[in-house]
Amino acid sequence: MPRLAPALTSFILCLWALAAAAHEVTVGDLTIQHPAIPAPLATAQAAAGYMAIVNAGATDDRLIAVEMPVARHAMLHQTVHAADGMASMQHLAAVDIPAGETVRLHPGGMHVMLMGLTAPLTEGQRVPATLVFERAGRIAVEFVVDPANGTDHSGMGH
Numbered sequence: 001m002p003r004l005a006p007a008l009t010s011f012i013l014c015l016w017a018l019a020a021a022a023h024e025v026t027v028g029d030l031t032i033q034h035p036a037i038p039a040p041l042a043t044a045q046a047a048a049g050y051m052a053i054v055n056a057g058a059t060d061d062r063l064i065a066v067e068m069p070v071a072r073h074a075m076l077h078q079t080v081h082a083a084d085g086m087a088s089m090q091h092l093a094a095v096d097i098p099a100g101e102t103v104r105l106h107p108g109g110m111h112v113m114l115m116g117l118t119a120p121l122t123e124g125q126r127v128p129a130t131l132v133f134e135r136a137g138r139i140a141v142e143f144v145v146d147p148a149n150g151t152d153h154s155g156m157g158h
């Protein structure tokens with residue numbers, strides 16, 4: 001089937017690219033899907049990290065801390081939009097991960113706020129981090145630096 005080979009090859013390459021772009025880590029009942037940081041400006045002091053957390057178990061959990069050596073402080077934040085359209089951010093003590101649910105940290109919502117970057121983050125880079133859960137304990141992940149999302153997070157209401 002010589003004519004099928006190129007199509008098959010590109011299909012396999014495509015699968016491989018998808019796998020590389022969407023990584024995940026499963027420990028026990030929790031799956032952390034695609035932890036990622038949109039590439040900040042080279043001069044940025046702050047950045048935001050996003051991911052989805054799936055709790056396939058029957059017990060609620062909570063994300064209580066994030067440790068990331070590339071930032072002096074990593075905090076859990078929630079972007080809130082006031083009636084006048086202005087966005088600001090609130091610190092969250094924890095993010096609830098209810099049993100059987102998927103919680104998404106995404107632009108405009110909850111995020112991991114990285115303050116005081118100790119090194120520039122460039123697209124494609126993998127940034128080690130530890131997520132600390134109340135029940136599941138410590139889970140090591142790697143945040144991938146994704147293409148910039150066009151928003152300069154560093155200027156938002158801190």
Ligand SMILES: [Cu+2]
Nearest residue numbers: 077089111113
């Ligand atoms: Cu923030």
